[in-house]
Structures are given as structure tokens and as C-alpha cells.
Amino acid sequence: MVASTVLPPTEHxxxxxxxxxxxxxxxxxxxxxxxxxxxxxxxxxxxxxxxxKTTIYRQFENRDELHLAAISSVACHVPMADSGDLxxxxxxFCIGLDHKLRNGDFGxxxxxxxxxxxxxxxxxxxxxDTGLQRRAALxxxxxxxxxxxxxIAGIDADLLNSxxxxxxFYRRFISRQPAGPEWVERLVAAVLTPLVRSSSAVPVRGxxxx
Amino acid sequence: MVASTVLPPTEHxxxxxxxxxxxxxxxxxxxxxxxxxxxxxxxxxxxxxxxxKTTIYRQFENRDELHLAAISSVACHVPMADSGDLxxxxxxFCIGLDHKLRNGDFGxxxxxxxxxxxxxxxxxxxxxDTGLQRRAALxxxxxxxxxxxxxIAGIDADLLNSxxxxxxFYRRFISRQPAGPEWVERLVAAVLTPLVRSSSAVPVRGxxxx
DNA sequence: GGTGATCGCTACGCTCCCGTAGCGTTATGA
DNA sequence: TCATAACGCTACGGGAGCGTAGCGATCACC
Numbered sequence: 001m002v003a004s005t006v007l008p009p010t011e012h013x014x015x016x017x018x019x020x021x022x023x024x025x026x027x028x029x030x031x032x033x034x035x036x037x038x039x040x041x042x043x044x045x046x047x048x049x050x051x052x053k054t055t056i057y058r059q060f061e062n063r064d065e066l067h068l069a070a071i072s073s074v075a076c077h078v079p080m081a082d083s084g085d086l087x088x089x090x091x092x093f094c095i096g097l098d099h100k101l102r103n104g105d106f107g108x109x110x111x112x113x114x115x116x117x118x119x120x121x122x123x124x125x126x127x128x129d130t131g132l133q134r135r136a137a138l139x140x141x142x143x144x145x146x147x148x149x150x151x152i153a154g155i156d157a158d159l160l161n162s163x164x165x166x167x168x169f170y171r172r173f174i175s176r177q178p179a180g181p182e183w184v185e186r187l188v189a190a191v192l193t194p195l196v197r198s199s200s201a202v203p204v205r206g207x208x209x210x
Numbered sequence: 211m212v213a214s215t216v217l218p219p220t221e222h223x224x225x226x227x228x229x230x231x232x233x234x235x236x237x238x239x240x241x242x243x244x245x246x247x248x249x250x251x252x253x254x255x256x257x258x259x260x261x262x263k264t265t266i267y268r269q270f271e272n273r274d275e276l277h278l279a280a281i282s283s284v285a286c287h288v289p290m291a292d293s294g295d296l297x298x299x300x301x302x303f304c305i306g307l308d309h310k311l312r313n314g315d316f317g318x319x320x321x322x323x324x325x326x327x328x329x330x331x332x333x334x335x336x337x338x339d340t341g342l343q344r345r346a347a348l349x350x351x352x353x354x355x356x357x358x359x360x361x362i363a364g365i366d367a368d369l370l371n372s373x374x375x376x377x378x379f380y381r382r383f384i385s386r387q388p389a390g391p392e393w394v395e396r397l398v399a400a401v402l403t404p405l406v407r408s409s410s411a412v413p414v415r416g417x418x419x420x
Numbered sequence: 421g422g423t424g425a426t427c428g429c430t431a432c433g434c435t436c437c438c439g440t441a442g443c444g445t446t447a448t449g450a
Numbered sequence: 451t452c453a454t455a456a457c458g459c460t461a462c463g464g465g466a467g468c469g470t471a472g473c474g475a476t477c478a479c480c
Binding site: 008034035036037061080084108111113114117118119121124127128131135156158159162163164167168169170171173174175176177183188191193194 | 243244246263318321322324325326327328329334337338341345364368369372373375376377378379380381383384385386387393395397400401402404
């Protein structure tokens with residue numbers, strides 16, 4: 001996906017080529033941060049990066065391809081621990097995700113793709129793929145908890161993913177409300193507590209796990 | 211909010227003015243649907259609506275203001291019933307919201323504002339305000355259920371709002387997964403069942419759902 | 421050290437869109 | 451009826467950005 005226009009797939013790549021692409025992508029991400037999709041123009045990237053416009057066109061066919069590459073260049077990895085304590089692992093995971101949504105390049109650049117994804121299949125897939133690693137990690141952890149008997153059997157892992165991660169994205173991009181570690185902690189507790197086997201079923205409320 | 215450039219607030223408005231604005235806004239929404247924010251230009255709106263470019267400038271200072279007005283013009287109302295059965299009321303409400311997110315102008319136009327909201331305070335407020343009625347209706351219904359004893363006491367209504375509505379937005383705009391009435395029903399059940407008092411029915415964690 | 425790939429630079433034509441001005445025409449409301 | 455407010459139309463200067471072409475200089479690799 002997002003292949004450069006002319007690239008030797010496995011073979012050795014000319015370091016000059018790699019460097020100019022890297023500089024262009026960095027500038028593109030900065031521009032997206034500061035001015036949004038509107039500010040992402042080939043000309044602006046050229047000026048900021050110091051890479052000649054012609055050189056940029058040698059690696060990216062047009063602005064859309066550069067945009068795509070910029071988004072995929074900031075895809076982030078959120079680590080998922082498996083300590084045996086599901087709720088604390090997932091809480092940590094969600095706190096990490098929330099932090100990346102609100103501080104890193106990832107969260108800043110992602111919304112530049114939402115509108116385009118409505119009409120571009122490629123961009124839609126890119127926006128979607130952005131969450132694949134995260135979703136896979138979460139699902140795997142949930143299933144492992146199910147196997148270990150920490151969770152009740154028959155959980156709907158995909159539904160749980162939406163329940164855990166959806167509110168974070170929602171508050172960050174749509175309702176634009178604050179979140180923060182304590183809030184995320186409450187969210188995870190509310191979602192998972194009713195599903196864990198051992199603990200008595202005390203739902204949500206002022207619980208203070210960990 | 212989003213006041214027209216030159217408008218007599220309460221006084222009678224010239225019907226010619228109202229009509230040209232309405233036609234312009236309709237065209238703007240269509241363009242946003244079909245081509246996204248990129249396609250929203252004063253010239254394109256003029257051509258499509260049949261309203262002269264100069265006339266559009268007489269009512270909207272620039273593209274951003276027109277964009278803002280277009281978004282606020284599609285703000286939708288989701289009705290909330292109070293039948294005494296909380297889960298069925300909320301389920302219906304969420305199904306209605308999901309439907310509007312995926313079919314109406316509202317869901318099509320909203321993402322055109324996500325990127326800009328990162329940098330424009332006005333647009334951010336607009337995107338946020340888009341959910342005010344919905345949030346208020348949901349919160350009110352939750353509190354009424356709490357008063358009636360249908361819900362346990364001490365619920366965090368704002369958290370619940372994010373839990374119920376967040377996943378819908380998330381799947382619509384970010385993960386781009388399908389939803390549908392059955393899925394929404396499962397979501398609402400998962401979120402609310404652990405909190406309803408008379409939980410003789412369908413405990414999510416009960417014996418052995420399988 | 422030689423060869424080919426890559427770069428930076430300048431320049432260009434082109435398109436789109438901006439926002440304004442001027443003017444005659446038409447509909448509104450007093 | 452009549453003043454005026456709003457309209458549509460045309461025209462314009464200007465800026466931004468696109469994408470390409472041609473060139474000499476430089477760097478990587480054999």
C-alpha cells in the first residue's frame with residue numbers, strides 16, 4: 001500500500017532517494033499538524049523541506065499520494081502487556097492510546113483523512129488500517145483472558161473493542177471533551193468489570209482499581 | 211452563532227434574501243456530500259445553486275463561514291421517547307442516531323469539519339454543538355431512569371453518553387465498520403444491562419450465556 | 421575513475437478560485 | 451405608487467498551486 005511511484009521493492013535503495021522522501025514526509029506531517037489538509041501542498045512541502053518540487057514529484061504522483069504516505073508514516077504502535085490482570089493491562093493500553101491521540105503526530109494527522117475517506121477507497125482503507133495493529137492487540141488480549149477464565153465465556157471481542165476504543169476517539173475528535181488517565185480508567189472499569197469472573201459484580205461507580 | 215454577515219436579527223427578513231441563502235446552503239451541502247470540503251468553493255456553489263457569486267458574498271464573508279452555516283444547517287434532531295423502559299428507549303434512540311450518521315446529510319457533512327476543528331475554535335464549537343441536543347436528551351433520559359429507580363443510583367451520565375454514542379461515531383467515521391440495528395441493540399444492552407436495577411433479566415455476566 | 425542515477429534550480433503555461441466593482445433589472449414593503 | 455433593497459450578470463486583477471521540461475551539478479555504486 002502507498003507504494004512510491006518508482007521504487008525498487010526489495011533491492012537496495014539509493015540513500016539520496018530515501019533521504020529526500022523522509023524529509024518531504026516530515027515536512028508534510030508538520031504542515032498537516034499546523035494547517036491541516038488545506039496546508040498540504042506540494043509547493044509548501046518543497047519550501048519547508050528544502051527538497052525541490054521536482055524531486056517530490058519524482059517520488060509522489062500527486063498531493064493525495066503524499067497525504068496517504070504522510071498518514072501511514074505516523075501510524076503508531078500501542079503496546080499491550082499481558083500481566084494476568086486484564087483490567088489493568090487494558091487500562092494501561094487505553095491510557096496509552098488516549099495519550100497518543102491527544103499528543104503525538106498520529107492524533108494530529110488522522111482527522112485530515114476523515115473527510116477524504118468518505119470518497120476515496122484508498123484513503124478509507126488507510127484510515128481503517130491505522131487501527132489494525134491496535135485492534136488485533138486488544139482482541140488477542142481479550143481472547144487470552146477468555147481462555148484463562150478471567151473473562152466470562154462467549155464475549156464479543158469486536159463489540160468490546162468498539163466499546164473501549166470508540167469513546168476515546170469520540171471524545172478526542174467529535175465531542176472534543178477532555179479525557180485523561182482517570183477518565184479512561186473509569187471507562188475501562190465500566191466496560192470490563194461486568195464481564196470478569198472473579199470479582200463481585202460491583203459495577204462502575206467510584207471504584208478505584210489498581 | 212454563525213450569524214449571517216448582515217442580518218436583521220429579529221426583524222422581518224426579505225424573502226429574497228432568505229431564498230438565496232437557502233438555495234446556496236442546499237448547494238453547499240450537496241457539494242460537501244459529493245466532493246468533500248475540497249469541493250466547497252464559492253464559485254461551485256454559485257454555479258450549482260443558480261445564485262450569483264456576488265449574492266453569496268453578500269451573505270457569507272468567505273468559504274469558511276459558508277461551511278459553518280452548511281454544517282449547522284444539517285444539524286439533526288434525534289427523538290428520545292420515555293416509555294418507562296429505559297433500554298428500549300435508548301436502543302431506539304441509538305438506532306436512530308446510527309441511521310442518521312450513515313444516511314442523512316448530517317453524517318455526510320460532519321466529517322468535513324473534523325480537520326478544521328483542530329485549528330478553528332469556531333468550527334470546533336460547531337462540531338461540538340452538533341451533539342448538544344442529543345447529549346442533553348440522552349442525559350435527561352438517564353437521569354429520569356435513575357430517579358425512577360430503574361437505574362442504580364450514582365451513575366456517571368456523561369461517561370454513559372460516551373459509552374453509548376462513542377462507538378457509533380467510531381464505527382461510522384474511524385474504523386469504518388458496519389453497525390446496524392442489531393449491533394446497536396447489542397451495544398446498548400451491554401452498556402446498560404449491568405446498571406439496571408430489576409436485573410432479573412438477561413444478566414450479562416450471569417451463569418453461562420454461551 | 422567512470423557511469424548513471426538523483427538532485428536542485430529556474431522557468432513556464434495552465435487552471436482554478438478569490439474577492440470586488442459596476443450596472444441594469446426586479447421584487448418587496450411602506 | 452414609489453423608493454430601495456436585493457438580485458443577476460459581466461468583467462477584472464491577482465494569487466496559488468499544479469505538473470512538466472530542461473539543465474548542470476553532485477552523489478552513489480561498480
